Amino acid sequence: xxETRTFGIVAEYGDVDSVMAAARRVRDAxxxxxxxxxxxxxxxxxxxxxxxxxxxxxxxxxxxxAGLGLSILLQWWTNAVDYPYIISGKPFFSLxxxxxxxxxxxxxxxxxxxxxxxxxxxGLPRFYHPLFRLERFKKVTDDRFFVAIEARDGKFDPExxxxxxxxxxxxxxxxxxEPLAPVVLPNWVKVVGLVSITLxxxxxxxxxxxxxxxxxxxxxxxxxxxxxxxxxxxxxxSGLFADGRAMRPxxxxxxxxxxxxxxxxxxxGKIGGEWADAFPIPVDEVLMERGRERYDIFCSVCHxxxxxxxxxxxxxxxxxxQGAFVPPTSLHEDRVKKQPFGQIYGTIxxxxxxxxGYAAQIPVEDRxxxxxxxxxxxxxxxxxxxxxxxxxxxxxx
Amino acid sequence: xxxxxxxxxxxAERPPRLGEKAPALGRRSLVIxxxxxxxxxxxxxxxxxxxxxxxxxxLVGATFVxxxxxxxxxxxxxxxxxxxxxxxxxxxxxxxxxxMLPWAAVLFAPLVLPTLIGxxxxxxxxxxDWAAADPIVxxxxxxxxxxxxxxxxxxxxxxxxxxxxxxxxHSNEQDQDGSAxxxxxxxxxxxxxxxxxALTATFFAFDALMSLDPHWFSTIFGVYFxxxxxxxxxxxxxxxSLALERGPLQGIVTVEHYHDLGxxxxxxxxxxxxxxxxxxxxxxxxxxxxxxxxYAHRSHHGWQYVSAILLFGHLLIPFGGLLSRHVKxxxxxxxxxxxxxxxxxLIDIFWLVNPNVGGxxxxxxxxxxxxxxxxxxxxxxxxxxxxxxxxxxxxxxxxRDPRLAESLSFQNN
Numbered sequence: 001x002x003e004t005r006t007f008g009i010v011a012e013y014g015d016v017d018s019v020m021a022a023a024r025r026v027r028d029a030x031x032x033x034x035x036x037x038x039x040x041x042x043x044x045x046x047x048x049x050x051x052x053x054x055x056x057x058x059x060x061x062x063x064x065x066a067g068l069g070l071s072i073l074l075q076w077w078t079n080a081v082d083y084p085y086i087i088s089g090k091p092f093f094s095l096x097x098x099x100x101x102x103x104x105x106x107x108x109x110x111x112x113x114x115x116x117x118x119x120x121x122x123g124l125p126r127f128y129h130p131l132f133r134l135e136r137f138k139k140v141t142d143d144r145f146f147v148a149i150e151a152r153d154g155k156f157d158p159e160x161x162x163x164x165x166x167x168x169x170x171x172x173x174x175x176x177x178e179p180l181a182p183v184v185l186p187n188w189v190k191v192v193g194l195v196s197i198t199l200x201x202x203x204x205x206x207x208x209x210x211x212x213x214x215x216x217x218x219x220x221x222x223x224x225x226x227x228x229x230x231x232x233x234x235x236x237x238s239g240l241f242a243d244g245r246a247m248r249p250x251x252x253x254x255x256x257x258x259x260x261x262x263x264x265x266x267x268x269g270k271i272g273g274e275w276a277d278a279f280p281i282p283v284d285e286v287l288m289e290r291g292r293e294r295y296d297i298f299c300s301v302c303h304x305x306x307x308x309x310x311x312x313x314x315x316x317x318x319x320x321x322q323g324a325f326v327p328p329t330s331l332h333e334d335r336v337k338k339q340p341f342g343q344i345y346g347t348i349x350x351x352x353x354x355x356x357g358y359a360a361q362i363p364v365e366d367r368x369x370x371x372x373x374x375x376x377x378x379x380x381x382x383x384x385x386x387x388x389x390x391x392x393x394x395x396x397x
Numbered sequence: 398x399x400x401x402x403x404x405x406x407x408x409a410e411r412p413p414r415l416g417e418k419a420p421a422l423g424r425r426s427l428v429i430x431x432x433x434x435x436x437x438x439x440x441x442x443x444x445x446x447x448x449x450x451x452x453x454x455x456l457v458g459a460t461f462v463x464x465x466x467x468x469x470x471x472x473x474x475x476x477x478x479x480x481x482x483x484x485x486x487x488x489x490x491x492x493x494x495x496x497m498l499p500w501a502a503v504l505f506a507p508l509v510l511p512t513l514i515g516x517x518x519x520x521x522x523x524x525x526d527w528a529a530a531d532p533i534v535x536x537x538x539x540x541x542x543x544x545x546x547x548x549x550x551x552x553x554x555x556x557x558x559x560x561x562x563x564x565x566x567h568s569n570e571q572d573q574d575g576s577a578x579x580x581x582x583x584x585x586x587x588x589x590x591x592x593x594x595a596l597t598a599t600f601f602a603f604d605a606l607m608s609l610d611p612h613w614f615s616t617i618f619g620v621y622f623x624x625x626x627x628x629x630x631x632x633x634x635x636x637x638s639l640a641l642e643r644g645p646l647q648g649i650v651t652v653e654h655y656h657d658l659g660x661x662x663x664x665x666x667x668x669x670x671x672x673x674x675x676x677x678x679x680x681x682x683x684x685x686x687x688x689x690x691x692y693a694h695r696s697h698h699g700w701q702y703v704s705a706i707l708l709f710g711h712l713l714i715p716f717g718g719l720l721s722r723h724v725k726x727x728x729x730x731x732x733x734x735x736x737x738x739x740x741x742x743l744i745d746i747f748w749l750v751n752p753n754v755g756g757x758x759x760x761x762x763x764x765x766x767x768x769x770x771x772x773x774x775x776x777x778x779x780x781x782x783x784x785x786x787x788x789x790x791x792x793x794x795x796x797r798d799p800r801l802a803e804s805l806s807f808q809n810n
Contacts, residue, residue: 043808057722088684096681099674 004177007130008034008150009161010137011170016042019145022168023048026147029164033153037131037146056121060114067109071102127185130178148176266364269342269349276342281368291373294366298358299374307331307377326354337378344371400805408801412572412792413645415785423785430779437771444768449518452508453754454769456519457746458776459504460605461629464622464742466501467598468630469494470557471623473564474594477580477587483657485804486649486794490637491630492568493788495561500783502554504776505605513547520546522611533687534611541608549604553597560590568795575797598623606746609753613691617676624669629742631662635735639728645793652726653807659725662738666719669745670712694752699763703748711741743773 013019016038023036027050036049045051079085080093090097119125131137131148140146147170149161158175165173221227232238232246241248250256261267266280281287296305304310309330317325329336336344348367351357362370385393441451472491476484508519517524521534522541528534534541563586567579599619607618615621635658638650680688695704715734724730747769754764795801 043810046810061720088682090682090684096674096678099678 003180005180006151006158007176007178008148008152008156009158009165010131010134010146010148010174010176011165011168012136012172012174013145013147013168014143014171016145018169019147020045020048022147022165022170025164025168026149029155031149031153031155033156034147034149037137037140037148039141039143039145054121056114056117059117060110063113064106064110067105067107068102070109071105072098075101127189128183130176133178134174134176136172136174144171265342266368269345271342274342275340275346277340279341279368279372281365283372287365287369287372288376290366291369291371291376294362294370295373295377298362299370302328302355303331304328307374328355331374332378332381341368341371341375344374400802404805405802408794409575409796412794412796413641413649414792415789416644419785419789423782423789426778426782426785430775430777430782433771433775433778435775437768437775440766440768440771444766450754450764450766450768451772452511452519453750453764454772455504455776456508456605457743457750457769458773459501459508460746460750461743461773462497462504462776462780463501464626464629464746465633466494466497467557467594468626468628468633469496470498470561470564471591471594471598471626472630472634474560474587474590477564477583478591480584482800482803483654483807485798485800486646487634487638487654487658488798489568489791489794490634490641492561492565493784493791494630494633495557496565496787497780497784498554498557498561500780502558504780505550505554508605509547509550513543515543520608520611522608528611531611537611541611546604546608549600553601553604556593556597560593564590568798569791571798572792572796575799577799580799595623598626606749609750610691610694612687615676615680615688615691617672621669621672621676624665624672625742625745627665628662628669628738631658631665632735632738632742634658635662635731636739639732639735641793649794649805651807652728653809654804655728655731656722656725656809657807659719659731659734662731662735663716663719663725666712666715666738670716673707673712695748700748700752703744707741707745707748711738711745715741 011022013022019036019038020042023045026034027048036045038045075098076093084092086092131146136144137146147165147168149156149165155161162173232240234247236246237244238246240246263280265271265276265278269276271278300311302309302311302313304314307330309328311328314325314328317327339347345367347355348362348370349357349359358367379387437451437454441448441454444450469491472484473488473495475481476488476491511518512520512523515523515525517527520541522528522538523543523546525538525542528538528541539545564583567583570576571579599622602619602622606622607614635655638646638654638658642650677692680692694700715738718724719734724734747765751764751769755762798804
């Protein structure tokens with residue numbers, strides 16, 4: 001046996017009432033580093049010992065709120081920022097959909113925190129306690145009750161403390177010693193630990209080997225339902241359909257998700273990122289007539305029927321002397337005339353300066369129709385009779 | 398408290414009862430309640446919407462009273478089912494509440510009988526022509542018709558009253574003979590009793606409340622109604638114990654019992670929110686017109702404010718308010734939250750029922766006025782009077798229950 005020092009004084013009791021009474025006296029004597037050990041929880045012991053309220057609820061509350069905040073943040077970032085995707089017409093970030101996850105994360109964070117903190121705040125796991133050196137103390141898990149006052153307590157005095165405990169009618173009082181030298185783990189614990197860790201690595205090594213080794217024997221199928229799923233893979237054959245193909249061709253008249261606006265020329269007026277100077281759709285009389293109609297409806301109010309920037313809005317603004325009004329551009333300016341078709345299309349779609357974008361009001365093909373009609377307006381300003389086809393010259397003379 | 402054999406013998410010999418002042422209080426309540434109802438009736442006859450608004454107000458008040466009584470039945474069965482020790486001193490109060498179920502049946506009679514003869518002010522489907530003309534309701538007329546409705550309502554009340562009678566009978570007789578066999582028998586029948594209670598309460602909610610808007614349906618609606626019952630009974634138990642502690646139950650109800658009642662109330666507040674949200678989120682997510690219409694009515698014409706009051710006032714604010722252990726162990730604070738939750742529970746029923754005034758959910762205009770307050774207050778005060786007068790005949794706790802000592806000395810830690 002090595003050298004020892006006093007750990008504390010331990011008093012033993014035979015029933016609940018006397019250990020409760022003893023606890024009250026120790027509490028009233030002002031001791032702080034002491035504890036009661038019983039075979040089962042005793043209602044009212046917290047009060048008898050004067051146990052101060054634990055800080056645990058506050059930390060758990062904080063952890064719960066952190067779980068709430070983090071889960072909302074995560075859902076906001078994944079749904080609304082990183083990968084926005086419309087699901088049944090809901091906003092990208094919509095609180096009702098986030099509440100189930102937020103609720104569960106709150107509980108998860110609070111629960112796990114409470115579980116771990118109960119261990120941490122109680123100083124667990126603890127492999128050794130000096131009280132277990134006492135032979136009598138072993139009955140603490142059976143039918144005996146103990147009060148132990150530690151020598152670390154500022155009020156501890158070998159004589160006075162013993163006297164205090166003796167006054168509580170204990171079944172026995174004992175001094176508990178602890179070794180001076182720090183308690184070291186027994187060697188067998190280290191061996192068991194080392195062996196366990198070594199064994200735990202084996203599955204990882206085997207898995208690594210299996211993933212990197214070649215073998216002629218067919219692989220094992222542990223979970224058949226997952227390895228052989230009743231589904232058709234891309235490019236596979238299937239007897240289900242007459243043409244033998246598993247992949248179905250696109251149904252006529254439909255557009256696959258994400259493929260609606262693949263035609264950059266048609267939708268954006270661009271080819272390879274540059275403004276296109278050609279029409280993506282066939283040009284004919286019908287399109288021209290449509291363009292005239294749409295132009296007169298949407299454009300003429302500002303740009304005027306002739307395209308001179310003298311629409312009714314512009315006239316009114318001039319006559320009421322609206323100082324801040326920016327007059328509409330005349331479509332016969334050289335600058336505009338030189339613009340490629342695609343750029344005019346882009347202006348109609350997106351707007352420019354104070355002109356708003358008309359994408360919401362004018363469908364794609366109508367925009368191109370307006371581009372066509374506008375080009376015609378521009379051309380007719382500088383046109384001569386030679387530009388008119390022979391058979392129509394008579395008509396306009 | 399320290400419970401010795403003397404305490405138990407004393408309680409068994411002279412179980413606490415309501416004091417001498419109780420009958421006067423009960424009679425006064427009857428008079429005041431009746432007067433308030435007359436005021437409500439006059440307002441109803443004078444108003445534009447007439448008896449329709451009056452009937453809806455009556456349904457709200459009657460459902461409120463019924464929810465406390467049903468909550469009492471739930472509490473009694475649950476304590477037997479779980480063989481709970483802590484709650485024994487509270488159980489008689491819950492039994493008394495459940496014993497109000499016959500009275501609740503009286504309150505519901507003026508709503509059921511007109512429906513039986515085809516008067517459709519409350520339940521539009523009672524008008525057979527209207528129901529046949531409506532393509533959705535026409536398919537439901539096999540279930541929603543005056544006769545079958547009345548049979549079901551009668552069945553619910555008979556089942557509840559008989560269940561209560563059986564438990565209360567054994568409990569009262571145990572006061573005399575102290576037989577532990579009764580406790581065992583009550584535990585045994587608590588399990589099927591709970592099953593019957595769950596089914597009848599669910600279908601009652603479907604019939605009495607959900608069918609006000611016969612187009613709409615929600616399978617969780619019964620649980621929602623039950624959550625309200627649970628909040629009602631725990632709030633009432635807290636207030637009842639606080640009142641009785643000033644008199645006959647002094648020194649018997651301790652802070653530990655309030656702590657547990659507070660935990661229950663807190664749990665049920667959140668349970669209500671959980672169920673209410675479960676109903677909402679599925680409908681919100683699916684966004685199908687025939688389901689969203691119910692919430693659409695409650696998002697317009699001023700009902701959106703009532704909805705907001707429920708979200709914050711019925712869930713978030715009391716959740717924060719009841720979270721702390723110190724609140725649950727403080728009589729004044731817990732009493733405040735109990736009274737507050739009863740008010741919120743009343744608003745909840747109002748929110749379920751009154752959007753159906755004038756057009757059965759089709760119009761959904763705000764319907765709230767003096768008539769509602771008069772009828773609710775009248776029914777509640779009147780029922781309180783009936784309760785007090787009936788409670789005189791019983792002891793205030795099961796004086797010879799085998800677990801009485803455990804309950805008296807109950808501690809949370």
